[in-house]
Amino acid sequence: MLMGALQQLLGQVNWGRLDVLVVDLPPGTGDIQLTLCQRTQLTGALVVSTPQDVALLDARKALDMFAKLQAPVLGLIENMSTYICPNCGHEAHIFGHGGVEAEARKLGVPFLGALPLALEVREAGDAGRPVALGEGAMAEAYGPVLHPARAGGIVAPLTAKGQGMIPVRGVEGQKLAVLGLGRSGLSAARALRAGGAEVLPWDDNEAARAAAEAEGFVPVDPTRAGALDGVASLIVSPGIPHLYPGPNRAIVAAWAAGVPVDNDIGLFFRSLATPDWDSFDVAPKVIAVTGSNGKSTTSALIHHVLEHCGRPSQLAGNIGRGVLDIDPPGEGGAVVLELSSYQTDLARALTPDIAVFTNLSPDHLDRHGGRGGYFAAKRRLFAEGGPDRAIIGVDEDEGMFLANQLAEGAADDRVIRISSGQKLAGPGWLVFARKGFLSEWRKGRQVASIDLRAIAGLPGAHNHQNACAAYDLVAAMRCGKPDAVDGLAEIVEALGGEGK
Numbered sequence: 001m002l003m004g005a006l007q008q009l010l011g012q013v014n015w016g017r018l019d020v021l022v023v024d025l026p027p028g029t030g031d032i033q034l035t036l037c038q039r040t041q042l043t044g045a046l047v048v049s050t051p052q053d054v055a056l057l058d059a060r061k062a063l064d065m066f067a068k069l070q071a072p073v074l075g076l077i078e079n080m081s082t083y084i085c086p087n088c089g090h091e092a093h094i095f096g097h098g099g100v101e102a103e104a105r106k107l108g109v110p111f112l113g114a115l116p117l118a119l120e121v122r123e124a125g126d127a128g129r130p131v132a133l134g135e136g137a138m139a140e141a142y143g144p145v146l147h148p149a150r151a152g153g154i155v156a157p158l159t160a161k162g163q164g165m166i167p168v169r170g171v172e173g174q175k176l177a178v179l180g181l182g183r184s185g186l187s188a189a190r191a192l193r194a195g196g197a198e199v200l201p202w203d204d205n206e207a208a209r210a211a212a213e214a215e216g217f218v219p220v221d222p223t224r225a226g227a228l229d230g231v232a233s234l235i236v237s238p239g240i241p242h243l244y245p246g247p248n249r250a251i252v253a254a255w256a257a258g259v260p261v262d263n264d265i266g267l268f269f270r271s272l273a274t275p276d277w278d279s280f281d282v283a284p285k286v287i288a289v290t291g292s293n294g295k296s297t298t299s300a301l302i303h304h305v306l307e308h309c310g311r312p313s314q315l316a317g318n319i320g321r322g323v324l325d326i327d328p329p330g331e332g333g334a335v336v337l338e339l340s341s342y343q344t345d346l347a348r349a350l351t352p353d354i355a356v357f358t359n360l361s362p363d364h365l366d367r368h369g370g371r372g373g374y375f376a377a378k379r380r381l382f383a384e385g386g387p388d389r390a391i392i393g394v395d396e397d398e399g400m401f402l403a404n405q406l407a408e409g410a411a412d413d414r415v416i417r418i419s420s421g422q423k424l425a426g427p428g429w430l431v432f433a434r435k436g437f438l439s440e441w442r443k444g445r446q447v448a449s450i451d452l453r454a455i456a457g458l459p460g461a462h463n464h465q466n467a468c469a470a471y472d473l474v475a476a477m478r479c480g481k482p483d484a485v486d487g488l489a490e491i492v493e494a495l496g497g498e499g500k
Contacts, residue, residue: 008239014182014208027058044074046112051078051099059100063107074112076104081114164327165191169271172196175230177222177259179250180237181208184322188235188264189217191324195271200231202250222250228257236263238342244369262348265339268323269349269385272335284329286351287473288317288337290344290378291358291393294466298358299338301470306334309474317343334477341368345377351385354476356469360398382406391416391472393465394424411443416472420465431472433464438471 015021045066049059059076066073078100083092094117104111115121124131168191178189181203189199189212200220201212209219220227222234234254236242242251242261254261269286277283289299299319306313312330316323317337329335337352341364344350360375368374375398382390382402392403394417407415411427419432423439430441436453439446450471452464 014203014205014211027055027062044072046074046077047109048077048079049100049103050080051093051096053096053099055095056099056103059103063109073109075110076100077112078114080117083117086119164321164325165194166268166271166324166326166328168192168195168197168267168324169274170195171232174198174232175200177202177220177228177231177234177254178237179203179222179234179248180240181205181212182237182239184264185235185237186212186215187322187324188237188267190215191264191267191271192235193217200227223253228254228259231257231259233260233262235267236261236346238263238340238346241367242346244373245366260348261346263343263346264322264324265317265337265343266347266349269347269351271324272329274328280331282332284331284333284335285353285477286335286337287354287356288339288350288352288381288387289356289358289469290339290341290381291356292361292363294358294462295338295356297463298356298466298469299336301466302356302473303334303336305470305474306336306477311477339381341374341377344381347380347384349385350381352381352387354389354391354473355381355387356391356473357382357393357399357402358465358469359393360396389414389416389476391418391469391476393418393420393469395419395421395465413442416476418465418468418472420461420468429472431468433461433468436464438464438467440471440475 045062047059047062047066049055063073078098080095081093081097081100083094084090085092097114101111101114103109121131168188171192173196175198176192178185178192178199178201181189181201185201185203189201192199199217200222201209201217202219202221203209203212212219222228222231228234231254234251236248236251240248240251242248247255251261272284272286287302289295289302291298296319299315299317303313303315311332311334313334313336314326314329315321315336315338316326317339319338323337326335345368357378360371360378362371362374364374365371368377378398379402381387383405390403390406392406392415393399394403403415403417407428413429416429416431417424418430419434421434422432423434424430424432424441427444428442432439433452436451438450438452440448450467452467
């Protein structure tokens with residue numbers, strides 16, 4: 001439920017034209033923190049900590065996470081650095097003093113300042129009036145923190161990063177309607193316009209329509225009589241129901257008018273490859289990851305390992321940037337897509353080079369008419385386009401079924417089975433994590449092993465499955481290259497463990 005709420009927050013809320021979006025995270029590096037960092041175009045992170053050692057432990061974990069995700073740390077702030085008694089004026093360092101500044105020096109990260117513990121901060125927050133915008137000693141205390149932020153360009157539009165685009169191909173001169181103007185909807189509208197289409201966008205939310213109008217679009221209600229005349233396709237945002245628990249009325253109108261319904265994922269797959277690719281020695285690859293749990297971590301880990309091994313990589317879909325907002329990949333590049341069932345269910349084109357299925361557990365059942373419909377939406381990623389290789393988690397019946405459906409025989413190494421708890425056997429390509437060790441087997445014999453216990457950032461069986469998928473992916477991409485060195489050492493180094 002919490003991850004679903006986060007997905008809506010990031011992908012289905014029309015924030016309007018923001019200069020800065022600040023998200024306050026709790027201490028630590030849990031799934032919510034990790035996912036939020038992965039799914040946004042992150043300008044940078046500010047790490048706030050009290051000075052005592054136990055709090056700095058959490059701060060160090062956060063800094064390590066940001067480093068692994070290649071997210072810039074804009075600075076450290078020491079909170080509750082001092083307390084001044086309002087009666088006698090005595091200054092006390094209740095939580096210690098100077099610990100964060102010392103940590104910043106040690107790590108080579110900017111120290112932005114120290115903030116006192118004071119009643120005025122709580123009172124101003126409760127009143128909805130930031131204390132830094134007021135007057136007096138407390139407002140002045142925030143000055144040393146805010147001024148370096150402004151001078152260093154921290155307070156800057158988030159849109160300054162990631163200005164790439166994949167123009168939609170094959171739509172020049174056509175009319176296409178776009179339903180839903182959140183992040184993915186507006187992105188699709190821009191990419192369609194860049195491809196030469198006449199775009200008819202719509203959202204039931206007035207503010208969303210206003211945001212589209214500010215970019216030069218003219219909203220058109222697709223349910224209005226004649227609105228879909230001559231429209232080549234209706235592009236639907238992932239949060240809009242198209243069948244269960246009931247189809248949106250605009251989609252019903254498209255059905256009645258015979259207008260094909262698609263989404264931004266379908267547009268992406270039909271538009272990514274360009275004639276320039278014919279001149280590449282190594283064509284770009286698209287890796288698509290789906291499943292119920294761990295797909296965000298798996299996608300981020302794959303991206304991290306690929307970049308560590310020298311392959312330019314971009315994260316997109318439910319994580320990172322919108323699929324049509326990425327930079328066109330160059331020679332040897334990789335695009336790692338995290339795809340939800342909302343996205344795979346409707347896309348008319350699904351042609352990844354490598355597809356990953358992590359696992360399946362009950363989720364979004366009302367949207368898909370039950371567990372079977374939910375699995376069917378995931379299965380489309382493999383059935384529609386036929387990826388060159390499929391990495392399948394086989395710890396549930398659905399994964400076993402999918403692997404069996406895709407393989408031509410027991411030794412078919414186009415299907416790589418992974419598990420996070422059971423020892424797999426057979427002549428095929430198998431990777432499993434058991435008792436803290438990742439093992440790779442091919443043709444009935446073990447060919448590699450990694451001690452996952454040494455990787456502090458990947459605790460538990462679910463993260464070991466993520467490691468299996470990332471390991472498999474990089475190994476699969478290296479297959480068939482006669483000049484490639486053994487990639488195991490690089491994979492182990494990227495994961496932070498020990499291998500043999």
